[in-house]
Amino acid sequence: MALGKKKGGARREPRFDPVSPLSNLKLSLQDRIGPPDEKLIKPKVEAPKKKPEAKPAPRKSAKKKSRGHIGTALYRMIYWGAVAGIWAVIGLVGVLIYVGAHLPAIQSLEIPKRPPTIQIVGMDGSVLATRGEMVGSNVALKELPPYLPQAFIAIEDRRFYDHFGIDPAGIARALVANIMHRGVSQGGSTLTQQLAKNLFLTQERTIQRKLQELELALWLERKHSKNEILELYLNRVYFGSGAYGVEAAAQKYFGKPAKNVTLAEAAMLAGLVKSPSRLAPNRNPEGAASRAKTVLMAMTEAGFITSAKAQVASAHPSATVQPQGAGTINYVADWIGEVLDDLVGQIDQDIVVQTSIDPKLQAVAEAAIIDELAAKSVKFNVTQGALVAMTPDGAVRAMIGGRNYSDSQFNRAVTAKRQPGSAFKPFVYLTAIEAGLTPDTTRQDAPLDIKGWRPENYTHEYLGAVTLSQALAQSLNTVAVRLGLEVGPANVVRTAHRLGIASKLEANASIALGTSEVTLTELVGAYAPFANGGLGVTPHVVEQIKTADGRLLYARKDDPLGQVVDARAVAMMNTMMQETITSGTARKADIPGWTVAGKTGTSQDFRDAWFIGFTGRLVTGVWLGNDDNAPTKKATGGGLPVEVWTRFMRAAHQGQTPVPLPGAGVSWSPMAPAMAQGSAPRGEGGVVSDAGNTNSGAPQSGYGAPNYPPAQSAAATRTPARAPAAPVRPEAASGLDGWLVDRLFGR
Numbered sequence: 067m068a069l070g071k072k073k074g075g076a077r078r079e080p081r082f083d084p085v086s087p088l089s090n091l092k093l094s095l096q097d098r099i100g101p102p103d104e105k106l107i108k109p110k111v112e113a114p115k116k117k118p119e120a121k122p123a124p125r126k127s128a129k130k131k132s133r134g135h136i137g138t139a140l141y142r143m144i145y146w147g148a149v150a151g152i153w154a155v156i157g158l159v160g161v162l163i164y165v166g167a168h169l170p171a172i173q174s175l176e177i178p179k180r181p182p183t184i185q186i187v188g189m190d191g192s193v194l195a196t197r198g199e200m201v202g203s204n205v206a207l208k209e210l211p212p213y214l215p216q217a218f219i220a221i222e223d224r225r226f227y228d229h230f231g232i233d234p235a236g237i238a239r240a241l242v243a244n245i246m247h248r249g250v251s252q253g254g255s256t257l258t259q260q261l262a263k264n265l266f267l268t269q270e271r272t273i274q275r276k277l278q279e280l281e282l283a284l285w286l287e288r289k290h291s292k293n294e295i296l297e298l299y300l301n302r303v304y305f306g307s308g309a310y311g312v313e314a315a316a317q318k319y320f321g322k323p324a325k326n327v328t329l330a331e332a333a334m335l336a337g338l339v340k341s342p343s344r345l346a347p348n349r350n351p352e353g354a355a356s357r358a359k360t361v362l363m364a365m366t367e368a369g370f371i372t373s374a375k376a377q378v379a380s381a382h383p384s385a386t387v388q389p390q391g392a393g394t395i396n397y398v399a400d401w402i403g404e405v406l407d408d409l410v411g412q413i414d415q416d417i418v419v420q421t422s423i424d425p426k427l428q429a430v431a432e433a434a435i436i437d438e439l440a441a442k443s444v445k446f447n448v449t450q451g452a453l454v455a456m457t458p459d460g461a462v463r464a465m466i467g468g469r470n471y472s473d474s475q476f477n478r479a480v481t482a483k484r485q486p487g488s489a490f491k492p493f494v495y496l497t498a499i500e501a502g503l504t505p506d507t508t509r510q511d512a513p514l515d516i517k518g519w520r521p522e523n524y525t526h527e528y529l530g531a532v533t534l535s536q537a538l539a540q541s542l543n544t545v546a547v548r549l550g551l552e553v554g555p556a557n558v559v560r561t562a563h564r565l566g567i568a569s570k571l572e573a574n575a576s577i578a579l580g581t582s583e584v585t586l587t588e589l590v591g592a593y594a595p596f597a598n599g600g601l602g603v604t605p606h607v608v609e610q611i612k613t614a615d616g617r618l619l620y621a622r623k624d625d626p627l628g629q630v631v632d633a634r635a636v637a638m639m640n641t642m643m644q645e646t647i648t649s650g651t652a653r654k655a656d657i658p659g660w661t662v663a664g665k666t667g668t669s670q671d672f673r674d675a676w677f678i679g680f681t682g683r684l685v686t687g688v689w690l691g692n693d694d695n696a697p698t699k700k701a702t703g704g705g706l707p708v709e710v711w712t713r714f715m716r717a718a719h720q721g722q723t724p725v726p727l728p729g730a731g732v733s734w735s736p737m738a739p740a741m742a743q744g745s746a747p748r749g750e751g752g753v754v755s756d757a758g759n760t761n762s763g764a765p766q767s768g769y770g771a772p773n774y775p776p777a778q779s780a781a782a783t784r785t786p787a788r789a790p791a792a793p794v795r796p797e798a799a800s801g802l803d804g805w806l807v808d809r810l811f812g813r
Contacts, residue, residue: 183416186399188425195399205313207297209325217336220364223257231258231287258283261299306342319386331384333361347386355383394432397467397477409620416614422461431464434713446701448690452478454590455686460603483583488541489667489676490580493562497553499635505535505642514544521547535642539650550578566592590687597680599728600636602627637729651704661727666703677707682725
């Protein structure tokens with residue numbers, strides 16, 4: 067309540083006494099200035115007045131609420147799905163643009179490329195072999211029997227005429243199958259995709275390459291009809307053994323045109339596409355026949371042939387013909403093909419490879435190996451052979467990698483590593499000569515016991531004091547081991563590497579008996595310095611590589627390695643190795659009018675038989691044995707290998723003017739030691755395998771432990787490891803491949 071002034075203007079102050087009319091004055095919260103203190107003042111709570119009872123509002127049903135939530139969720143789903151779809155389309159377009167930008171130029175897509183042809187010619191210009199695409203023209207689809215293209219459709223792309231280049235159903239089916247098998251058991255590529263890959267792309271397995279394949283498949287489907295695509299596919303697909311297209315494959319495997327193949331042959335050709343190298347009928351006839359039955363079953367399921375026809379075809383499987391090009395020259399052709407990329411890079415055009423091979427000598431070498439094995443393989447239990455002949459400067463004139471190329475393409479002259487036996491001993495004797503000994507130096511041929519290991523001679527007889535010439539000619543094991551220990555096994559290994567051996571050699575006591583494995587080609591190359599006066603050589607077979615129109619791509623340059631053996635040492639070694647021919651283990655290896663030298667070798671248990679011999683014109687090595695390393699029936703280096711060698715070398719030297727071996731008439735005055743002399747440190751292990759003579763009690767390792775078990779088979783212990791590089795002849799960059807390029811192709 068507010069108090070005002072009375073009339074008259076005088077101010078009247080209020081009084082606050084018990085009897086004042088203001089004693090009943092009470093202030094409410096509305097009369098206070100500022101917000102009320104809720105803690106001190108509690109508003110008076112009046113009892114609520116009863117309101118008229120109102121009717122309750124009707125409730126919304128649960129169904130309507132549920133429908134509202136579902137509608138909202140559906141809306142959000144559609145919205146975000148649309149957003150995701152837009153971004154997915156944008157991303158897909160971006161990927162397609164990126165992949166398309168890395169496709170081959172459109173001009174290159176107009177004319178499908180064919181694989182290049184590699185023509186290999188001899189030193190006289192004659193064609194020795196052809197690699198790459200086999201000879202065979204394109205064939206029209208209408209010229210082929212209907213079941214031939216049907217076989218490919220049935221096994222590779224049954225929905226070929228129904229899809230647009232990409233088969234989503236096939237991809238989904240393959241995906242499910244691969245997931246179920248936890249691996250790649252099926253492929254989802256169509257014939258169009260396979261054609262795109264074969265024509266324009268590489269074989270690399272990357273996502274980018276797969277996307278390019280898809281784009282090119284769509285392009286091919288738009289550019290060509292289904293029949294045109296199928297015809298292109300049949301004329302471009304690879305069938306193994308260098309055959310591209312059904313015409314070349316039919317000629318290669320069946321000796322007939324593609325239009326004349328039978329149903330069984332068509333099924334076999336269609337089955338090759340999955341794995342041409344593994345299923346080639348000339349290499350794996352059982353696998354090819356099994357795959358052909360699968361194709362026939364697929365053709366039946368697709369309705370292309372009846373079950374009766376499939377059964378008849380399965381009961382009469384196709385038989386491959388022996389190709390005319392199955393001769394041993396194909397070992398050389400395969401060997402060259404493996405290293406062409408290192409010489410000229412990727413090949414994208416037809417080329418001609420000029421080699422050092424003499425076709426006449428190649429034919430003589432092939433006949434010598436085949437005839438000798440045909441006559442005596444059963445008697446001596448020898449199933450395989452190899453031969454390498456090269457000039458003293460390292461040019462390979464003939465090379466036989468096995469008995470029959472069509473039966474086995476494994477090159478035993480280049481790839482197989484075997485124990486050389488006594489054929490390794492010249493490196494031991496050369497080390498001794500360089501250490502100051504001479505051919506007339508005497509050493510004891512007597513029983514030798516090196517902490518339990520007792521190397522023995524072949525005859526189990528001992529001759530007492532003998533000269534080095536006699537010891538090498540008779541291939542006496544005890545003298546070789548004594549010399550090896552005298553000059554040191556490590557020095558022997560260094561000598562072998564210096565002359566051209568690239569394989570890993572173990573520097574132990576048994577190295578003198580040739581227990582470390584080598585290849586025939588490198589062993590022949592290491593003998594070449596004896597035939598040329600001590601110069602190191604790089605064995606080689608490729609002389610030039612040109613394009614089909616004559617443009618030079620590669621020409622081998624002379625790569626002199628310098629003097630690796632002193633001329634006096636060469637003279638002494640040649641004199642000693644002549645004794646092997648005149649009075650030693652290789653008395654049959656004579657060539658009328660020519661001076662011949664060499665060394666035989668026989669590994670433990672007669673597993674390998676060798677002879678490496680040379681004149682001033684040619685160095686030739688022969689190996690005979692078994693691929694499974696099984697022992698022969700006492701086939702020695704002085705037997706079958708010498709017979710093969712003599713037959714070949716007599717034919718090779720017929721009508722040629724004799725050339726003397728280097729060092730004839732050179733004085734044998736003692737040489738100044740070329741290396742530190744002394745015994746090998748005791749404790750260097752030794753595996754013993756007779757080189758030219760068998761021995762008993764051969765230890766596997768550990769030069770001092772008695773009662774050693776027999777040496778393990780060479781096949782079981784064979785490794786591709788290589789030895790440290792020698793100072794004069796650096797080792798190849800990597801393993802056997804590096805050695806081939808470095809020493810055989812002059813890189």
